[in-house]
Amino acid sequence: MRITFDELKGFLDEQFPQGAAYGTLQKLGDGWAEMKLEVDEAHLRPGGTVAGPAMMGLADVTLYAALLSRIGLVPLAVTTNLNINFLRKPVAHSPIWARATMLKVGRTMGVGEVFVYSEGIEEPVAHSTMTYSIPPER
Amino acid sequence: MRITFDELKGFLDEQFPQGAAYGTLQKLGDGWAEMKLEVDEAHLRPGGTVAGPAMMGLADVTLYAALLSRIGLVPLAVTTNLNINFLRKPVAHSPIWARATMLKVGRTMGVGEVFVYSEGIEEPVAHSTMTYSIPPER
Amino acid sequence: MRITFDELKGFLDEQFPQGAAYGTLQKLGDGWAEMKLEVDEAHLRPGGTVAGPAMMGLADVTLYAALLSRIGLVPLAVTTNLNINFLRKPVAHSPIWARATMLKVGRTMGVGEVFVYSEGIEEPVAHSTMTYSIPPER
């Protein structure tokens, strides 16, 4: 693992001051991360459920954290592809959390998957895969 | 076309009061829609560019508008799959806008594609395809 | 589990006589399946590696098997969306095999993920997610 939990938390706070809108870091391991989002009114949509973009934002930043555990604090790694399947309706006012795992970290790109959960539901509410492009100049 | 521009605009304002964070309706046709997002600090990320979730949120709601042009004002249509490729770096403080087109609207699902543009760049900055599930009880 | 290994093997042989070109059933559980493909010249591509469509075909049929373990022998279940990430170069003349797991089986659709492996490489060579549409008239 190239970075510690505290180093990453400090980096995210500094680089993404608005990042709390996407989620906060809970756990970090070698090639994996967990983040949590406290759902508020801004994240809801008709039908009393969590909006898709809130789940996508959480999934995106959680995989970013998992990637950084392997490559270090690289601000310019960017998502190039994201695919997400919405599986179940989250509980409207419960927090959602995500667990991301890298499937491959190469020299120029990283691919991983993310399961998103809603507190109070055992099975995942969404599943996403993503590709991150890693800038060459590090 | 099952609804007018004004009917949809009123519906979106009512059902998604926080929806302006995703984008505002610009144009609407039979099976297509255009929406625009004024990018502010909350939508930026390190490297001086627009955050992926801002583009995903805009793409998602624009395809929702395109779908409703065909099926009417159905609040409970939900995204089941979204795939997005990020193609170019948007201009940091320029508005982004999206044009969504339905590829198929069936009885239980609709599939469409969305091009996302950044004002000042001719070619698209992102391209997304999505599946919406249409509830049976209409 | 709605069917046995032998019932599914017989069904696949009968319904997909050309199916051996996609893979053969190895293991079957409740919501999961494993299939294997003996790679021959028809599956190779320049660079001495297995062609993408061979891996996609194997992934597709393996998730179909996993789905049938839950819904029974439904010939008309069809793939509506498939996303695949190619992670590593398979060994050219080694068999490839896939393990598929359902993430959700609803009334009208099933979503699952598939890891594809190349014999001789520990980590997955591809990862796919898919949505199957389940016909109503069963």
Added chain:
Amino acid sequence: MRITFDELKGFLDEQFPQGAAYGTLQKLGDGWAEMKLEVDEAHLRPGGTVAGPAMMGLADVTLYAALLSRIGLVPLAVTTNLNINFLRKPVAHSPIWARATMLKVGRTMGVGEVFVYSEGIEEPVAHSTMTYSIPPER
């Protein structure tokens, strides 16, 4: 355009001797290509329709042709991500054809989209987006 129709046709015949199973080149332009597949028994599946992998193989090779129109005859360009939505049931014994268009061709990767058609149906039967990785050593 970096290559002619005849140069690409010769290249595909030489590098992919089994390639006719995926499709044959019909038209080629700057950043786009059309290919056609004569559907035979090997491409069918239960329900009297064309198998998904036949459409995926055709889409994959057609986008490869479109990419080569821009970068020249690079055998080792490989697909890293493919997403496909199956929209309509193709006619069982009609040829299928595909039109691929590049959305971006960068230094290390190309992204494009493909519409797949079944002769006798006006609207597309499938739509796919793909990312190709372009090897550095050219």
